[in-house]
Amino acid sequence: MTSRHDSLRSFRSAYLDYLEGARNEPPVVEDLPAAQRGAARAFIESITAARGVDPYASRPSIEQLLARPRQTDDRVGDLADMLRDHLRTAVDSRTLVTPDVAATAAGLASAWVIQARGMRLRIVPEAESSELSYTIANRAEDIAQVFSAFPDSHAVLYATIGERPLGAVVDRGDVSNAIETPSGERRAPRLRRTVVDAATACEEWFIGMIPDLEPASAPEVQLPTTVEPVLDPLHLATEVVREVSTAGSRARIEAKRDSWGAFGVQEAQLLAVIVEAAQDEPLPEAVYRAHVDKLAEIAA
Amino acid sequence: MGLSSPPFDPEHPLLTDRKRLDRILDVMFATIQKTLFPRRRGGVRGPVTGQSDLQGVAEPVLEGTGVSTEDALAEAARALLQFRPDRLEGEWEALAVRIARNKAVDALRASGKGLRGTDHRPALRLVSGDAEREGPGGERQPGVFESIRSDWGDPEAEFLVLQDVLKLRDLAREALNDRDQEIFFAVHFHGYSRREVGQRLGLTSQRIGQIYSKSLQTLEAHPDYPFKPASRVERPATRRNR
Structure with a gap:
């Protein structure tokens, strides 16, 4: 012994x-x-x-555990920052990534909204170590609620947080149960796209949706303040005379057709003088009358 | 927002069976402790350093994150209760171990990145997930990040063996006096060397070895001793006779 x-x-x-x-x-x-x-x-x-188990540690109750603050919200923000930087470089320089305040207020799973190329993509984050291919079955209902609450959402990025975030873009149809053929069995929702790094998943989705139909940068729009404020008197007068001449050519009255239809360059030049004079300073009536009389004389 | 949005179903089977939930949470807690602050061979006590006594004085947290075992357990408990019963394959116990491991690894990965300060919890002691990569002889030891997955076996088997560890802890509390209990826990659980324990308690390492051995015999003789050879089921995945 x-x-x-x-x-x-x-x-x-x-x-x-x-x-x-x-x-x-x-x-x-x-x-x-x-x-x-x-x-x-x-x-x-x-x-x-x-080894490694602390025999003196006292485990908090489930109520105490659930009352603890979350540790992950900051890291969701990191994911959003990373996606914004990447998409601005790779997809659209005007990409916006903003907190999904509406979803948060409604208690929905979406945390951020990506807006690029006129499309709207919502982000549903998942814990870092999650196997998205499996956890999608558990989160499909949450994602379906996001689609239901926000009809303007084109898709959802289902992504992990952490140092190397992974993700896959989920379409509306992906979060519904499917009937398999030919077995007729009901299949739970699953990811249709391969899980890759979250930035690539986003980039490929945006480029796939809007290939090259819309330019990444819009042409410069000329604002009213940049338009030349001074009119070209001759151009204006020519256009007016042309309209009068055209109207005269179509007139049924022969006299009108003959007179109006004969208006041309001379009348336009004299009319331009009147407009130009009026642009610089108030045109005295006497001067105006003199120009009109001269114009009538030429036209006659 | 986002991760916290799924509500708990009040009819969740674990919420309606609190004894089972408590057992599961105990093992999840132990799993997270082992992953975050492992004790390794060579008298090295994992990343926990500078403890002033054998029982520890503060809740250790990971450097840069302010994340403690209790924080990781809170995340794991939420994830467990958010898992829909109709999606469960296997037992809740095995799922719980997998979730606990993953949450602990999440915390380790986030450590050292300065994501959270610890100003809000000044009593906490900072330890590093990268700490102690050299053994006592200067030889290289696997770091926490390298070793965490190598110790992982079948989660269901791990649940059972950790449950036995917790029974052993409870039995030691019941069957040993305070001094013997402290020595047993320091050697068997915390991984202190007999020499270190002797120095702290003013005894020789030989004497500590004798007390530890006697304590083990006392426990083995108890009818509730969980590691009786006859009752052990072969679990190759968790028996690592290194």
Whole structure:
């Protein structure tokens, strides 16, 4: 009995020496008598499993745990920042990524909204280590609620947070149960697209949706303030005379057709003089009358 | 927002069976402790450093994140309760171990990135997930990030063995006096060397070894001892006779 205890005690002591770094190799269980090997293995299993467990730690209750603040919200923001930077470079320099205030207020899963190339993509984040291919089955209902609440959402980016975020873009149809053919079995929702890094998933989706139909940068729009404020009097007068002449040519009255239809360059030039004079300063009536009389004389 | 949005179903089977939920949470807690602050061979106590006594004085947290075992457990508990029962394959216990491992790894990955300060929790002690990459002889030891997955086995088996560890802890509390309990926990759970324990308690390492061995014999003789050889089921994935 004493011998049995001694050999097992020696084994344990040797194993502790090994754990403490005093031995390079652990003692061999098979060197013990057969009757003691089970106890030796149980000891190794016990001490291996116990290492790292704090025997003094007191676990909080489930109520206390659920009341703790979340640790992940900052990291969702990091994901949004990363996506904005990437999409502005790769897809659309005007990409906006904004907190999804409406979804938050409604208690929905969407955390951020991406707007680029006229499309709207909502982000539903998932914990870093999640296997999205599997967790989609559990989150499909949440994503479906996002689509239902926001009909203007073109798709949802289902992505993990963390240092290397992964993701896949989910379409409306992806979050519905499907009936398989030919078996007719009901299949739970699943990701149709491959899970890749979140930035690539977004970029490929945007480019796939709007290939090259819409330019990434719109042409410069000339605002009213940049238009030349001074009219060209000759151009204006020519246009007016042309309209009068055209109207005269179509007149049924022969006299009108002859007179109006004959209006041309001379009348336009004289009319331009009147307009130009009126642009610089108020045109005295006497001067105006003189111009009109001259114009009537030429036309006659 | 986002991650916190799915509500808990009050009819969730784990919320209606609180004893089972408590057992599961206990094991999740132990899993997270082992992953975040492992004790490794060579008298090295993982990333937890500078403890002033054998029982520890503060809740350790990961550097740069302010994340503690309790924080990681809170995340894991939420994830477990948000998992829809109709999607469950296997047992809740195995799922719980997988979730606990993943949440602990999330916390490790986030450590050292300065994502959260610790000003709001000044009593916490900072430790690094990258700490102690050299053994006592200067030899290289696997870092936490390298080793966390190598110890992982079948989650269902791990649940059972960790449940036995917790039973052993409870039995030690019941069957050993305060001094023997402290020595047993320091060597068996915390991974202190017998020499370190002796120095703290003013005893020789040989004496500590004797007390530890005697305590183990006391526990083994108890009818509720969970690691009885006859009751052990072969679990190759979790038996790592290194």
